[in-house]
Amino acid sequence: MFFRVDPSSPTPLAEQIAGCVRRGLAEGLLQPGDRLPTGRELAGSLGVNMHTVLRAYAALRDEGLVELRRGRGATITGTRPGDRARLTEALRDLVAAARQAGLNADELVQLVRKEYV
Amino acid sequence: MNNRARWSVGMLIIPGGALAGALAAALAWRSRLPDRLPGVGGDGPDATMAVAPFVATTLGLPAGLWVLGLVGFAVTTRLPASQAHAIRTGIQLAVTTVTLALTSAVIVVLHSALDAPSTEQASSPAPAVAVTAISAAALAGALVALALAGGRVTMPPAARAPDRSAVRLPLGAAERGTWQETRAIRPLRWAAALLVLAGAALTAVFVPLVGDVGWAMLAVAVTGLLLVPMHAYRLVIDQRTVRASYGPIRRTVAISDIVQAEAVTVEPNEWALAGMKGAGSSMLLAPGPALSLELADGTTFLTSCRDTATAAGFINSIRDRSA
Numbered sequence: 001m002f003f004r005v006d007p008s009s010p011t012p013l014a015e016q017i018a019g020c021v022r023r024g025l026a027e028g029l030l031q032p033g034d035r036l037p038t039g040r041e042l043a044g045s046l047g048v049n050m051h052t053v054l055r056a057y058a059a060l061r062d063e064g065l066v067e068l069r070r071g072r073g074a075t076i077t078g079t080r081p082g083d084r085a086r087l088t089e090a091l092r093d094l095v096a097a098a099r100q101a102g103l104n105a106d107e108l109v110q111l112v113r114k115e116y117v
Numbered sequence: 118m119n120n121r122a123r124w125s126v127g128m129l130i131i132p133g134g135a136l137a138g139a140l141a142a143a144l145a146w147r148s149r150l151p152d153r154l155p156g157v158g159g160d161g162p163d164a165t166m167a168v169a170p171f172v173a174t175t176l177g178l179p180a181g182l183w184v185l186g187l188v189g190f191a192v193t194t195r196l197p198a199s200q201a202h203a204i205r206t207g208i209q210l211a212v213t214t215v216t217l218a219l220t221s222a223v224i225v226v227l228h229s230a231l232d233a234p235s236t237e238q239a240s241s242p243a244p245a246v247a248v249t250a251i252s253a254a255a256l257a258g259a260l261v262a263l264a265l266a267g268g269r270v271t272m273p274p275a276a277r278a279p280d281r282s283a284v285r286l287p288l289g290a291a292e293r294g295t296w297q298e299t300r301a302i303r304p305l306r307w308a309a310a311l312l313v314l315a316g317a318a319l320t321a322v323f324v325p326l327v328g329d330v331g332w333a334m335l336a337v338a339v340t341g342l343l344l345v346p347m348h349a350y351r352l353v354i355d356q357r358t359v360r361a362s363y364g365p366i367r368r369t370v371a372i373s374d375i376v377q378a379e380a381v382t383v384e385p386n387e388w389a390l391a392g393m394k395g396a397g398s399s400m401l402l403a404p405g406p407a408l409s410l411e412l413a414d415g416t417t418f419l420t421s422c423r424d425t426a427t428a429a430g431f432i433n434s435i436r437d438r439s440a
Contacts (some may be wrong), residue, residue, distance in 0.1 A: 002427050004294035029423060037297045037353075045295035045355035 001029045005046050011096045013048050017056035023089050025065065025076070036066065036074040120271055127209045127265035128190060131258070132183045132216040136176055139220035143172045143227060151233050156241030157226060165236055168227075175223045179216035186212040197414040198272035199398070206266035210259055217258035218251050225250050244332035252339050260365065268360070268367030272374050275413040278440035279377030279433040286430030288438075296354035296428045300402065300421075306348040312341025350402055352420060354428055356435060359410065361400045361420045368400060370418060373439060376411040378432035380425030383407045391419065408432075 001024035005016045024030040036042070039057065043050040057074045060066040065078040098108040153165040186208045193201040225242045233239030279285075288294065316338025323331030347364035354360075359370045383391070388404040399419040401407055408422040408429055422428045 001298065002294060002296050002424070002431065004288075004292055006289050006292040008289065008291045033301075035299055037299075041353075042295065042297065045297070045353065046293050047356070 003042065003046060005048060009096065010099050011092070013052045014055040014059065015092070017042070017046075017048075017053060018059045019089060019092055021056070021060055021065065025078075026089060030076050032076050032078070034076045035072075036076070038073045120267075123265045123267065124190070124205065124209070127213060127262055128186060131261065132179065132186075132212050135216050135220040136180055136183070139176055139223045140172070142224055143168070143176075146227055146231060149231050150227060151230060151236045151239045153236040154226060154230050155236055155239050171226070172223060175219050179212070179219045182215055183212050197416045198270050199412060199414055199416040199418065202266070202270040203398075206263070209266055210262045213258040213262035214255045215258075218255035221254035222247070222251050244329045245335070248332055248335050248339075252335075256343070263365045263367075267369075268362070269369040269371070270374070270414075272412065272414045274371075274373040275376045275436070277376060279436050283377045283433045284380065284426055284430045285434045285437070286427060288431075288434045293356060294431055295356075296352065296422075296424075296431060298350075298352040298423055300350045302348050302350060302402070305344060309341045309344035309348065312344065313338045314341075316341060350400075350421065352408075352422055352428075354431060359420075359432065363400055363402075366400070368418065368420075370410060370412065372432065372435050374413045375432060375436060376413060377436065378429040379409045379411070380429045381407050381409045381419070383419065 001020065003017060003020045005013050007013065009016065011019075021030065021036065036057070037045070039050045039053040043053045046053075057066060057068055060074070061068050063078070065076065066074040067077045068074050095108070098111075103111070147168070150168050153167050154171055155165050157164065157166045157171055189208045190205055193204050196204065225247050229242040230239040286294075316334055316336070319334035319337060320331060323334050325331075349364070351362045352360070357372055359372065359375070361368045383401060383404050383406075385404040388401055391399040391401050398416060399407075400421065401419055402421045406422060406425045407419045408425050410418040410420070410432070412418060
């Protein structure tokens, strides 16, 4: 699967890496049982700190999407309905765009409510 | 260690050292050996063979293969870098494996007959010990040959950027990416386990039934063990290299050596004949989508990939940056 990070983005690098995994799950590129690259390897390929990758994996573990085992890296354990995963991902992009535009959470929620009507 | 040094160790020092070592052992033990060796050189358990012809025959084969291999190495200098590297790896693998297996066979056979007063009283090596020692030497030779060959081919960097029509992945100026793919090949894993179990069971059944010949069934288990490392395929693409590996078989291509990448579909008949297109030209697990890399030495490398459009677009975008 494809991992991409943009150091110039306001979204934290760990969140960007976790987002790549969520997108991979949503698009069916990742299946339960698949192994993610080790923290050291992914950090080396992306040119980021290993702890950044491990922070992303820990967030995915907390969401029940991966299992972390010492010495064996991260293994995909969870799946989520494609629509919901895509929505979560789109929401993250929306929040990032809102931050960039200088909107706070309340203002963004108001905009979303307006769209719903 | 540079390329020349690695090829020298794999094709000169290891085979030469093993042959010289086995020959030196045979010469040093000459006065302590009986005239003829039992259990070699013919049919049946009573067959015997004189020491000198046994040593000459058993060491002559790898020596001949070694010379042929050196000639093959010289011939490959006319080929594109990728093909030359693949053929040299194959030659080094064959020469080192056969040489270490047969030199260890000579040492095992001679050692077991040391200090025997006559041929009748000389003992043959225990089959289990002989099979284990020779297999271990052959396996070690194969692994060292592959490790020394490495997966990276040295070639002049690509002279031009990818075509305008080539697929690209939009990347921000500071954006970095990596394609990471690992595939477990479960049928191979099961086949390996089955062969190991079948080999052990057959050996246990045949040794009591037919005697020492039954130890040959261990070869089935050894084949299973050799398949174990081949259970996973891995493809990694980052800012600097494309790395494909299938067990101990590895290929690393520098991004700067790639002219352009393309997403292609390999038909079953093309997949079946892929190995005949040129040594080291593909690493395809199955027919279907594949990543095609046009290289600076004029060759093409095909490798399996789950999302060929993304991978090819990423490589072309990275090439644009470096061009």
